[in-house]
Amino acid sequence: MSRRGQSWDNAVAESFWATLKRECLPACGAFTTRSEGIKVIERWISYYNGFRPHSALGMKSPYQYRSQH
Template sequence: MSRKGNYYDNTFIESFHSVLKKELIYLETFSTRAEAKKRIFEYIACFYNGKRIHSSIGYFTPNQYERTYHPVA
C-alpha cells in the first residue's frame, strides 16, 4: 500500500475503464440497466480477457498469459 492520496494506485483500473468506455460504452445504446450489465460482463469475459492482446504482458491475451504461467494440472 502506498501513502494516502497517491494516485498511482488507481492507474491500472482507470486505464481499463477508459478502454471499456471507448470500445463498448460510447459505441452502444442500452435499453435497460440489466442489458448494460450483461454486455459489460460479456465484453470483459469474452473479448477483453479472451481476444484482446496486452502489451504489458508480452502481447498475450490475459487468458493465454494465465495458461502459460499457471498451467492447469
C-alpha cells in the same frame, strides 16, 4: 500503499474503467436498459480477459498462448 495525494495506487483500475467506458458505452453515454448493459459488458469482459492480444504474450491472446504451451 502510496502516500496521501499520490494517485498511482488506482492507476490500473482507472485505466481498466476508462477502457471499458470508451469501448462499451454507446454514443449517447447510457444503455437503453439495464439488461442490455449487463449483456454488453459481460461480452466485453470475456473478450478483454481472454481473446484480446497482449504484448507480453507475443501479441497472442491468453487462450492462444495457453494452447501452445
